[in-house]
Amino acid sequence: MRPTVAAALGVEVSVLQSGMGGVAGTELACAVSEAGAAGCVGGYKLLDDALSTVLARVTAGTDRPVGVNLIPEVVGPDDLDRQVAQVLAETPPRVYLSFFGLPDDAVLDRVVAAGRRLVVQIGTVEDGVHAARWGAVVVAQGIEAGGHLLGTSHRDELVAALRALLPGTCLVAAGGVGSPAEAARALAAGADGVLLGTAFVVAHESRAHGHFKTAVTAAGAADTVITDVYEIGWPGRRHRVLATPVTERPGQAGKFIGRTVVEGKPYLVPRFSAAVPTDATSGRIEEMAMYCGNSCGALSEERSAADVVAGFASVLPDAQAIEHVKGMNSHGR
Ligand SMILES: Cc1cc2nc3c(=O)[nH]c(=O)nc-3n(C[C@H](O)[C@H](O)[C@H](O)COP(=O)(O)O)c2cc1C
Numbered sequence: 001m002r003p004t005v006a007a008a009l010g011v012e013v014s015v016l017q018s019g020m021g022g023v024a025g026t027e028l029a030c031a032v033s034e035a036g037a038a039g040c041v042g043g044y045k046l047l048d049d050a051l052s053t054v055l056a057r058v059t060a061g062t063d064r065p066v067g068v069n070l071i072p073e074v075v076g077p078d079d080l081d082r083q084v085a086q087v088l089a090e091t092p093p094r095v096y097l098s099f100f101g102l103p104d105d106a107v108l109d110r111v112v113a114a115g116r117r118l119v120v121q122i123g124t125v126e127d128g129v130h131a132a133r134w135g136a137v138v139v140a141q142g143i144e145a146g147g148h149l150l151g152t153s154h155r156d157e158l159v160a161a162l163r164a165l166l167p168g169t170c171l172v173a174a175g176g177v178g179s180p181a182e183a184a185r186a187l188a189a190g191a192d193g194v195l196l197g198t199a200f201v202v203a204h205e206s207r208a209h210g211h212f213k214t215a216v217t218a219a220g221a222a223d224t225v226i227t228d229v230y231e232i233g234w235p236g237r238r239h240r241v242l243a244t245p246v247t248e249r250p251g252q253a254g255k256f257i258g259r260t261v262v263e264g265k266p267y268l269v270p271r272f273s274a275a276v277p278t279d280a281t282s283g284r285i286e287e288m289a290m291y292c293g294n295s296c297g298a299l300s301e302e303r304s305a306a307d308v309v310a311g312f313a314s315v316l317p318d319a320q321a322i323e324h325v326k327g328m329n330s331h332g333r
Pocket of ligand 1: 018042044069141147176177195197199290
């Protein structure tokens with residue numbers, strides 16, 4: 001029998017929180033892991049001291065399994081090697097590695113040889129089959145997803161196609177899951193659990209800018225668009241975002257529209273930047289890249305990360321986890 005997500009990652013609830021660069025800081029990752037699911041901090045472009053600070057914070061913030069998300073195509077092979085080396089050297093074995101897109105085989109070998117749990121998000125059947133060879137938890141991302149899109153398939157079509165080819169692989173569905181009913185649909189297609197991005201953008205512990213959170217809770221799927229205009233810092237990918245004056249009029253001048261701070265360093269934000277607006281961003285937030293999945297239609301208010309996890313626990317396969325999570329919430333954890 002294949003492992004449940006909970007068994008594969010050593011957690012109690014088969015929910016993965018997406019490691020979202022800028023948005024998923026250590027507070028969110030630790031809160032999700034403390035609630036019994038798989039929290040994950042966004043590693044994005046962090047390196048050296050900035051990455052060390054985040055790794056120290058996330059391991060100090062929870063004793064439970066928790067992940068670090070890395071994006072091979074954003075940093076390139078050399079910096080990815082440095083990031084992976086740092087995570088392996090500076091964190092305990094309960095920290096899993098999560099990749100957005102398939103990294104090189106040498107990277108997969110290194111993570112597996114180090115005995116770390118491995119999560120790989122893919123958007124095609126071919127990449128999913130490849131990742132499964134390394135024993136990865138395979139996250140199948142459909143085009144309903146918020147953020148950068150790895151493929152062109154609908155979530156449940158991709159899940160079903162992978163399940164047919166990979167009966168023994170732990171498979172997770174991503175894209176458009178904002179409610180337990182939608183999670184149940186993904187499970188019916190063959191998934192063992194779900195990965196949530198947008199649902200955690202609006203968690204109290206997320207670092208998304210307040211305007212971004214409010215816009216997500218007010219939006220429906222029809223308010224999102226797939227576009228490639230937010231390309232500065234992450235070129236060559238389409239992404240699903242909330243429609244903005246920039247997606248509606250992409251011909252505007254590419255001038256600076258705001259400022260932000262990342263791990264203590266100040267940056268100017270140009271129009272068309274791929275960086276999401278965080279609680280450290282100021283300026284024209286309403287023009288920035290507000291990644292958002294079709295899941296937004298089911299999200300009407302900001303909640304704690306623990307409440308988000310508990311809401312999904314009831315439909316997931318780890319029945320014994322449900323009472324446990326409810327118990328943790330009633331004790332105010
Ligand atoms: C604001 C935001 C930022 C994201 N950043 C990342 C990231 O840094 N790394 C990653 O693996 N996925 C990232 N994603 C994509 C998610 O992993 C996932 O595919 C998506 O959120 C699933 O769809 P949903 O948003 O409807 O739940 C991001 C998604 C959002 C909404």
